[in-house]
Amino acid sequence: xxxxxxxxxxxxxxxxxxxxxxxxxxxxxxxxxxxxxxxxxxxxxxxxxxxxxxxxxxxxxxxxxxxxxxxxxxxxxxxxxxxxxxxxxxxxxxxxxxxxxxxxxxxxxxxxxxxxxxxxxxxxxxxxxxxxxxxxxxxxxxxxxxxxxxxxxxxxxxxxxxxxxxxxxxxxxxxxxxxxxxxxxxxxxxxxxxxxxxxxxxxxxxxxxxxx
Amino acid sequence: xxxxxxxxxxxxxxxxxxxxxxxxxxxxxxxxxxxxxxxxxxxxxxxxxxxxxxxxxxxxxxxxxxxxxxxxxxxxxxxxxxxxxxxxxxxxxxxxxxxxxxxxxxxxxxxxxxxxxxxxxxxxxxxxxxxxxxxxxxxxxxxxxxxxxxxxxxxxxxxxxxxxxxxxxxxxxxxxxxxxxxxxxxxxxxxxxxxxxxxxxxxxxxxxxxxxxxxxxxxxxxxxxxxxxxxxxxxxxxxxxxxxxxxxxxxxxxxxxxxxxxxxxxxxxxxxxxxxxxxxxxxxxxxxxxxxxxxxxxxxxxxxxxxxxxxxxxxxxxxxxxxxxxxxxxxxxxxxxxxxxxxxxxxxxxxxxxxxxxxxxxxxxxxxxxxxxxxxxxxxxxxxxxxx
Numbered sequence: 001x002x003x004x005x006x007x008x009x010x011x012x013x014x015x016x017x018x019x020x021x022x023x024x025x026x027x028x029x030x031x032x033x034x035x036x037x038x039x040x041x042x043x044x045x046x047x048x049x050x051x052x053x054x055x056x057x058x059x060x061x062x063x064x065x066x067x068x069x070x071x072x073x074x075x076x077x078x079x080x081x082x083x084x085x086x087x088x089x090x091x092x093x094x095x096x097x098x099x100x101x102x103x104x105x106x107x108x109x110x111x112x113x114x115x116x117x118x119x120x121x122x123x124x125x126x127x128x129x130x131x132x133x134x135x136x137x138x139x140x141x142x143x144x145x146x147x148x149x150x151x152x153x154x155x156x157x158x159x160x161x162x163x164x165x166x167x168x169x170x171x172x173x174x175x176x177x178x179x180x181x182x183x184x185x186x187x188x189x190x191x192x193x194x195x196x197x198x199x200x201x202x203x204x205x206x207x208x209x210x211x212x
Numbered sequence: 213x214x215x216x217x218x219x220x221x222x223x224x225x226x227x228x229x230x231x232x233x234x235x236x237x238x239x240x241x242x243x244x245x246x247x248x249x250x251x252x253x254x255x256x257x258x259x260x261x262x263x264x265x266x267x268x269x270x271x272x273x274x275x276x277x278x279x280x281x282x283x284x285x286x287x288x289x290x291x292x293x294x295x296x297x298x299x300x301x302x303x304x305x306x307x308x309x310x311x312x313x314x315x316x317x318x319x320x321x322x323x324x325x326x327x328x329x330x331x332x333x334x335x336x337x338x339x340x341x342x343x344x345x346x347x348x349x350x351x352x353x354x355x356x357x358x359x360x361x362x363x364x365x366x367x368x369x370x371x372x373x374x375x376x377x378x379x380x381x382x383x384x385x386x387x388x389x390x391x392x393x394x395x396x397x398x399x400x401x402x403x404x405x406x407x408x409x410x411x412x413x414x415x416x417x418x419x420x421x422x423x424x425x426x427x428x429x430x431x432x433x434x435x436x437x438x439x440x441x442x443x444x445x446x447x448x449x450x451x452x453x454x455x456x457x458x459x460x461x462x463x464x465x466x467x468x469x470x471x472x473x474x475x476x477x478x479x480x481x482x483x484x485x486x487x488x489x490x491x492x493x494x495x496x497x498x499x500x501x502x503x504x505x506x507x508x509x510x511x512x513x514x515x516x517x518x519x520x521x522x523x524x525x526x527x528x529x530x531x532x533x534x535x536x537x538x539x540x541x542x543x544x545x546x547x548x549x550x551x552x553x554x555x556x557x558x559x560x561x562x563x564x565x566x567x568x569x570x571x572x573x574x575x576x577x578x579x580x581x582x583x584x585x586x587x588x589x590x591x592x593x594x595x596x597x598x599x600x
Contacts, residue, residue: 064495082496084399088406180402185497189366189470189490192428 007066009054016091024201067187087181094158096174114144115154142166219320219328241359247311252292258282265291266481271318285317298511307339334521341516346485347459365491370475377446396476437473491530540566542585546592
């Protein structure tokens with residue numbers, strides 16, 4: 001049996017994904033969740049986990065240093081990596097949206113958009129026929145309209161609380177986001193049996209959850 | 213540091229040696245099968261070769277010639293070879309077996325790692341529409357990889373005609389079939405499933421489309437695929453795959469191949485059998501190929517063709533070969549014994565040794581320089597024998 005390396009995003013998705021793997025019958029050690037390590041070996045399951053920044057997961061998988069990965073659809077849309085998107089894990093539900101200060105219109109000359117997702121934002125506005133200037137920020141996107149940097153932001157919304165707390169409102173919903181199981185094209189061929197088994201086991205868990 | 217354009221790389225002596233070694237093994241294998249090597253120009257017209265090539269337009273390097281016509285740096289070798297074959301070589305011989313080893317150019321969208329120029333080796337079998345022809349190229353691909361020293365690899369084989377036929381049977385129009393094909397080409401199975409669910413089809417038809425993703429392997433997969441089709445209509449592609457597999461059995465090569473009827477490696481280029489090579493240690497496909505019967509038509513020759521290309525850079529990565537350590541002899545001479553050194557080095561070179569002759573006055577840091585050689589011959593001073 002060949003070892004599988006899985007790239008996992010640190011943070012919220014990680015916890016949900018671990019629960020899912022456990023429900024699928026993978027025996028992961030109890031202290032797994034609160035480990036500070038970046039690489040976790042689980043020899044009894046012949047699995048190895050790499051903990052990465054969510055944005056980097058598709059990169060690890062595309063280059064084949066990880067066979068599989070768990071990545072948000074937002075990251076997949078932004079990064080456009082050459083990997084298989086095999087399964088919608090139906091966890092970490094949220095969506096990408098355009099938001100801004102209430103009752104404002106976009107500057108007609110050169111509207112500015114702040115975002116962590118420059119590719120997604122620019123193709124969205126292109127499709128709308130809007131000519132915009134994208135400003136890439138790495139965090140605290142909500143601050144941009146408040147301090148007058150941009151007219152709008154494009155960001156992830158899960159409950160809408162962050163927007164509300166910062167006095168912003170949602171203008172348009174771009175796309176719904178869930179986490180996906182992604183696979184390197186070569187691994188998918190070379191380690192097909194093991195990967196397909198994992199896909200089937202996770203798929204079982206997902207369909208049980210959705211029925212309930 | 214002086215910068216290079218994005219994606220352009222230098223090949224240092226160490227890597228050059230490895231490339232040369234592998235290239236010569238693969239070249240002699242291809243020649244042994246009767247494929248003749250040829251070269252074509254680096255620049256071609258965009259409206260002919262650029263248009264005909266399988267590579268996306270945004271990946272082409274384009275420039276203008278003095279008359280204002282658009283040129284491209286060749287993005288692959290198949291289109292130039294189709295041009296040569298159609299305009300000249302096919303008149304002398306048909307079927308035609310040609311091989312190449314050449315650098316091709318593909319502009320990269322993003323930074324980081326992907327080369328924009330790399331060497332490709334491959335063959336084209338032009339004018340032969342038989343399944344034996346498909347089998348021959350796959351068998352030669354396997355032989356080439358094995359001669360290079362690669363053992364741990366898999367070739368996934370599919371058939372464009374099958375996917376096309378299945379989609380058309382179920383969704384009816386070319387446009388809708390293209391949409392489904394696009395999801396497979398993008399490797400987006402989640403999107404494919406959601407799209408299938410959203411179509412207004414019977415649940416049986418939906419199941420047929422979904423089943424496609426899970427059919428794989430050499431055993432029953434062709435039979436399973438046959439069950440997805442309605443009746444006997446459109447089963448020729450599957451019969452071809454069956455025949456291909458049985459020919460590869462005669463070659464004794466089935467352990468290297470896996471049938472994968474959902475494989476879509478290009479949106480429109482391939483017309484029949486198609487395949488991709490995967491090796492254990494490399495995250496990308498090492499090479500690919502297939503039947504491209506329409507390409508030659510674009511150049512005015514009504515003939516079929518099949519072939520493959522291997523990426524030399526990824527092959528090297530898969531092999532991680534040890535280049536033989538340089539066994540170069542360093543001969544250091546001074547003016548007094550220069551003549552003696554010249555005669556000595558000429559004699560050794562004619563025996564096939566690699567010899568550097570270096571005037572001692574031309575070296576600034578002697579210890580550092582000589583440390584790079586395992587063997588050093590001093591020919592300095594007025595007399596005495598050469599000492600090691």
